[in-house]
Amino acid sequence: xxxxxxxxxxxxxxxxxxxxxxxxxxxxxxxxxxxxxxxxxxxxxxxxxxxxxxxxxxxxxxxxxxxxxxxxxxxxxxxxxxxxxxxxxxxxxxxxxxxxxxxxxxxxxxxxxxxxxxxxxxxxxxxxxxxxxxxxxxxxxxxxxxxxxxxxxxxxxxxxxxxxxxxxxxxxxxxxxxxxxxxxxxxxxxxxxxxxxxxxxxxxxxxxxxxxxxxxxxxxxxxxxxxxxxxxxxxxxxxxxxxxxxxxxxxxxxxxxxxxxxxxxxxxxxxxxxxxxxxxxxxxxxxxxxxxxxxxxxxxxxxxxxxxxxxxxxxxxxxxxxxxxxxxxxxxxxxxxxxxxxxxxxxxxxxxxxxxxxxxxxxxxxxxxxxxxxxxxxxxxxxxxxxxxxxxxxxxxxxxxxxxxxxxxxxxxxxxxxxxxxxxxxxxxxxxxxxxxxxxxxxxxxxxxxxxxxxxxxxxxxxxxxxxxxxxxxxxxxxxxxxxxxxxxxxxxxxxxxxxxxxxxxxxxxxxxxxxxxxxxxxxxxxxxxxxxxxxxxxxxxxxxxxxxx
Numbered sequence: 087x088x089x090x091x092x093x094x095x096x097x098x099x100x101x102x103x104x105x106x107x108x109x110x111x112x113x114x115x116x117x118x119x120x121x122x123x124x125x126x127x128x129x130x131x132x133x134x135x136x137x138x139x140x141x142x143x144x145x146x147x148x149x150x151x152x153x154x155x156x157x158x159x160x161x162x163x164x165x166x167x168x169x170x171x172x173x174x175x176x177x178x179x180x181x182x183x184x185x186x187x188x189x190x191x192x193x194x195x196x197x198x199x200x201x202x203x204x205x206x207x208x209x210x211x212x213x214x215x216x217x218x219x220x221x222x223x224x225x226x227x228x229x230x231x232x233x234x235x236x237x238x239x240x241x242x243x244x245x246x247x248x249x250x251x252x253x254x255x256x257x258x259x260x261x262x263x264x265x266x267x268x269x270x271x272x273x274x275x276x277x278x279x280x281x282x283x284x285x286x287x288x289x290x291x292x293x294x295x296x297x298x299x300x301x302x303x304x305x306x307x308x309x310x311x312x313x314x315x316x317x318x319x320x321x322x323x324x325x326x327x328x329x330x331x332x333x334x335x336x337x338x339x340x341x342x343x344x345x346x347x348x349x350x351x352x353x354x355x356x357x358x359x360x361x362x363x364x365x366x367x368x369x370x371x372x373x374x375x376x377x378x379x380x381x382x383x384x385x386x387x388x389x390x391x392x393x394x395x396x397x398x399x400x401x402x403x404x405x406x407x408x409x410x411x412x413x414x415x416x417x418x419x420x421x422x423x424x425x426x427x428x429x430x431x432x433x434x435x436x437x438x439x440x441x442x443x444x445x446x447x448x449x450x451x452x453x454x455x456x457x458x459x460x461x462x463x464x465x466x467x468x469x470x471x472x473x474x475x476x477x478x479x480x481x482x483x484x485x486x487x488x489x490x491x492x493x494x495x496x497x498x499x500x501x502x503x504x505x506x507x508x509x510x511x512x513x514x515x516x517x518x519x520x521x522x523x524x525x526x527x528x529x530x531x532x533x534x535x536x537x538x539x540x541x542x543x544x545x546x547x548x549x550x551x552x553x554x555x556x557x558x559x560x561x562x563x564x565x566x567x568x569x570x571x572x573x574x575x576x577x578x579x580x581x582x583x584x585x586x587x588x589x590x591x592x593x594x595x596x597x598x599x600x601x602x603x604x605x606x607x608x609x610x611x612x613x614x615x616x617x618x619x620x621x622x623x624x625x626x627x628x629x630x631x632x633x634x635x636x
Contacts, residue, residue, distance in 0.1 A: 089105065092150070096123060098120055099120065104603070108568050109584065110581060111569065113570065113601075114572075114574070114612055121572045122572070130181050130189075155176050169196070171196045214540065231498075231532060232481060244446055245443070249488070250490070252436075270422060273422060277419065282397070288411075293405035329368065339354045339357070461530060462480055472526060481496060521544035535567070549575070577633065580630070585609045586602070587602045
């Protein structure tokens with residue numbers, strides 16, 4: 087519901103502020119007073135393209151702002167939440183048009199694209215007029231109107247859930263199929279890699295050991311020379327080596343041990359420990375020197391190191407990870423068979439869900455056809471009182487590609503006289519006829535819709551009892567929702583809960599538009615004007631009172 091509408095610098099409008107309420111809101115005024123400009127502002131808020139004649143002559147930006155209640159629109163809240171736009175029960179929609187015709191749209195001061203703006207506003211208000219791009223002129227709304235008339239929301243929910251289940255199953259199947267094809271196409275390559283690595287038998291840590299062994303073999307002569315000299319320095323007799331000197335010194339120290347203080351004795355014990363460690367180091371060096379190095383294996387070691395480097399480069403990994411790569415490739419080869427079996431399972435699952443979806447789609451389709459016939463009859467029965475006695479309405483349901491709403495395409499067709507052919511509603515040229523047809527459809531079909539309905543020219547070419555019938559239906563439509571109607575009919579205006587008078591004034595050769603929300607007294611005078619013209623007579627005032635009372 088639109089709570090507040092602000093229009094700045096739109097054509098002849100300098101500034102207008104309007105507060106709306108729930109129920110039937112009527113806008114009246116003399117022909118050319120500017121009522122259509124207010125509808126133009128709502129069209130622009132709906133995301134319609136900007137026409138060149140919409141800009142003001144004062145050179146200022148056009149700014150249209152609406153405060154809209156969305157407490158009953160949980161799905162709109164979710165859309166905005168997904169866009170990181172914080173909302174509560176009200177949002178501010180704004181459209182700014184620069185002097186060059188470029189425009190920007192905002193929701194709660196967050197910049198949004200026109201596609202998002204159209205998605206949001208198409209659910210908040212419908213504009214029914216000859217040139218509107220919304221409402222019945224948009225065939226995509228026809229299915230929801232029919233579904234709203236029918237009482238099968240639970241079935242629609244089941245169908246939507248099955249559709250999501252179907253899309254999920256299709257995604258799983260396609261992903262598995264893609265994985266299978268990737269492995270299948272590379273199987274020969276994987277087998278070559280696997281056999282190559284399997285024959286090579288890489289082991290974690292082996293490469294580092296091989297490089298160390300290679301280094302030892304390459305430098306064995308230098309190692310032997312150095313170790314022989316080092317060991318000789320440890321154990322030689324003359325002159326005495328390190329071990330002999332340590333042993334001699336320790337013997338001399340132990341001879342005077344009892345004559346020394348405790349601190350010095352502790353240091354002697356340390357020397358004893360060092361002597362033991364030196365002896366052990368010497369044995370280790372001797373063992374290393376005494377081992378038999380197979381110098382003929384250097385070539386083998388060098389070859390294996392080279393193979394490690396070549397294979398690691400081929401697979402773009404470190405040599406230490408070649409063993410893991412072998413396991414990984416083996417698993418991929420095993421996955422070919424597993425994936426093939428999994429695909430068969432997914433195909434069977436997909437077929438089951440497709441059958442379930444088709445069955446539920448058929449149930450919905452049958453319900454739509456049953457309800458379409460009932461709805462058509464009820465809508466056609468509304469036509470005579472709306473001066474559409476020669477019109478015939480028919481809902482056409484045809485097959486289409488599956489969606490979450492089923493496999494039906496729903497289009498409303500009509501002919502406005504017996505000799506004409508049935509055609510889509512958007513082909514109707516008369517704005518008045520279109521609005522009355524829309525009124526008949528909305529009153530008949532929409533029970534749970536809370537969007538604001540906007541009607542223009544709904545009373546065009548009618549009067550008297552027909553205008554009363556139109557007004558009664560607008561009032562009925564406004565019982566649970568907001569209805570805005572631009573009218574020249576006193577019968578329609580008399581039924582409005584909120585009444586706005588649109589006036590055009592000329593001051594200092596400057597034309598401006600003013601909108602006033604009028605009270606009961608002024609409402610009588612306005613309806614009297616609509617009955618009698620500019621000269622308001624006492625008879626017209628009395629007739630206006632009776633019209634309002636009745």
